[in-house]
Amino acid sequence: MAPLGFMSIGVNILTKSFSLLSSASRERCGWAINGAKALTTYAGGPPKRPLNGYMRFVQQQRPQVLRQHPDVKATDVIKQIATRWRQLSADQKQPFERAALVDMNQYKVALERYKAALTPAQSQAIEEEERQKRDRRKAIRRKRELNSLGKPKRPRVPFNIFMSEHFEGAQGTTLVAKMKSLQDDWRRLSNLKKQVYVQLAEDDKVRYTNEMKRWEQRMVRMGRDDLIRRKPAGRKTANAAKKVAESKNAKPKKVVAKKKKVVKKTLTKATAARKTK
Structure with a gap:
């Protein structure tokens, strides 16, 4: 079964994605249950990740739902398909998941072949791009969590x-x-x-x-x-610590200076005594 969170949160994204695809582009992508599609690279880029079993089911069922309910909203179409998927037995889901597994194995082979052909600079650039994507996804998840916890909105300028x-x-x-x-x-x-x-x-x-x-x-x-926000040490705390450090270092300096004066005075007296003799 597809995760319920994915169905509820991503329903609008799925709707927009499918509505933008023309019949020609769908045929070119080769989204079918029987037979795995040939993986190709686009504009020299990596191979496209194949659809999972649930998404294959969505693509197959969407035209049927639209024929049966031509006036239904796009979001309701996805909801109906999600309900149908949940009602399928494990045996009924198996063809979709098996086709997805075949495509995934081909995808992994094509991806390894693609990575092997990259230069070190290209590999580094791709790794950096993937790191930035992970950071963006992490930031989005954190923002959603904070919103769900009711964090106050920042003040406006x-x-x-x-x-x-x-x-x-x-x-x-x-x-x-x-x-x-x-x-x-x-x-x-x-x-x-x-x-x-x-x-x-x-x-x-x-x-x-x-x-x-x-x-x-x-x-x-x-x-x-x-x-909870971590407050950095303020200026007063830093200045106080600096003064304490200076006071600790000041005392030994005075003692050293006093010893130098005593030594200098003793040497002066000894020099004067030798001259008198």
């Missing part, structure tokens, strides 16, 4: 507050044009009028500080200390 209030009436038909218009309006705004938004931003900072304090206290009670 004055321009963001101004933009939210005037976005609908901004000139331009595209997002870029509206943003440019709002930036020009903000620059022409007098300092007195800007001060209103500055004060609103200050109030939003107070709101954020109070909400974060309560949220972090709740995270501590939940045992999620890993989500």
Whole structure:
């Protein structure tokens, strides 16, 4: 069975992806149950990862559902297909999963052949790109987790507050044009009028500080200390530590200086005594 989370979260993505594919492109990709498709590289890139068993079932069932329910929404089409998949027995799922396994084995061979043909520089570039993708996915997962835990939204800056209030009436038909218009309006705004938004931003900072304090206290009670902000040592703490270090080093220096004076005075007296003799 396909994971329920995947079905619920990715339903819109699946819908958009399938709606963008033309019949010609689907035939070229060769998404079929019987027989594995030949893996090819695109524009010199790596071979495309094959579909799993569930996605093959989705591709097979989508035209049938659309013929039976031509007026149904695209999201409802995916939901109906997901329900049908859950109702299949293990034997009924086996053809889809077996075809996916065959394609996956061919994919692994093609991928190894592709990697073997790369230069060290190309391999390093691909590894760096994959690392960046993993970091982005990790950041997205963390952001979703924080949102689910109700982390307060960060305070807005004055321009963001101004933009939210005037976005609908901004000139331009595209997002870029509206943003440019709002930036020009903000620059022409007098300092007195800007001060209103500055004060609103200050109030939003107070709101954020109070909400974060309560949220972090709740995270501590939940045992999620890993989500608590770590405050770096302030200037006062650093200066205090510096003064303590200086005071510790200052005493030995004074003692050394005093000893040098005593030695110098003794040598002077001894020199004077020899001259007298």
